[in-house]
Amino acid sequence: MRLWILSLVGLSAALAVPQAFADELPAPAALGQMESLLDSCSKTDPQSAPDLKKQRERLVRGVSEKDLAELRNADEYKGAYKEFSDRFEKASKDEAVKACKVFLGTATTPAKETQQDTHK
Numbered sequence: 001m002r003l004w005i006l007s008l009v010g011l012s013a014a015l016a017v018p019q020a021f022a023d024e025l026p027a028p029a030a031l032g033q034m035e036s037l038l039d040s041c042s043k044t045d046p047q048s049a050p051d052l053k054k055q056r057e058r059l060v061r062g063v064s065e066k067d068l069a070e071l072r073n074a075d076e077y078k079g080a081y082k083e084f085s086d087r088f089e090k091a092s093k094d095e096a097v098k099a100c101k102v103f104l105g106t107a108t109t110p111a112k113e114t115q116q117d118t119h120k
Helices: 002-021 028-044 046-060 065-073 075-090 093-104 110-118
Strands: none
Touching: 028 046, 028 065, 028 075, 028 093, 046 093, 065 075
16 A cells, blocks of 8 residues: 555646646646645645645746636546545555655655565
8 A cells, every 4th residue: 555655646746747847727627636735735744735835836936826726626637636635544554654754755755665665
């Protein structure tokens, strides 16, 4: 499970980074995954909330409130948000906290932990 959630976090981050710097709207599903990750991490690791808030601000920088509302109302957004949230909730608290730290880049040695998980 740990390897899966770390992979999902990595995929979500990879999808979001180009959108944070682009002049176009993010895809509804990608935005749904990222906002679900940010919300899940805020609940799981409240100490990281300020950093997560900064990530959210970067993610939607330059997108109007009207466009955000439309994106968040899209079925693709809602489905991706729910799916990611449901899967995140199935992880143990320790796994979820580690995944959030990997996402924020504050994990101590995620590569070592991931390698150990593949041998279990």
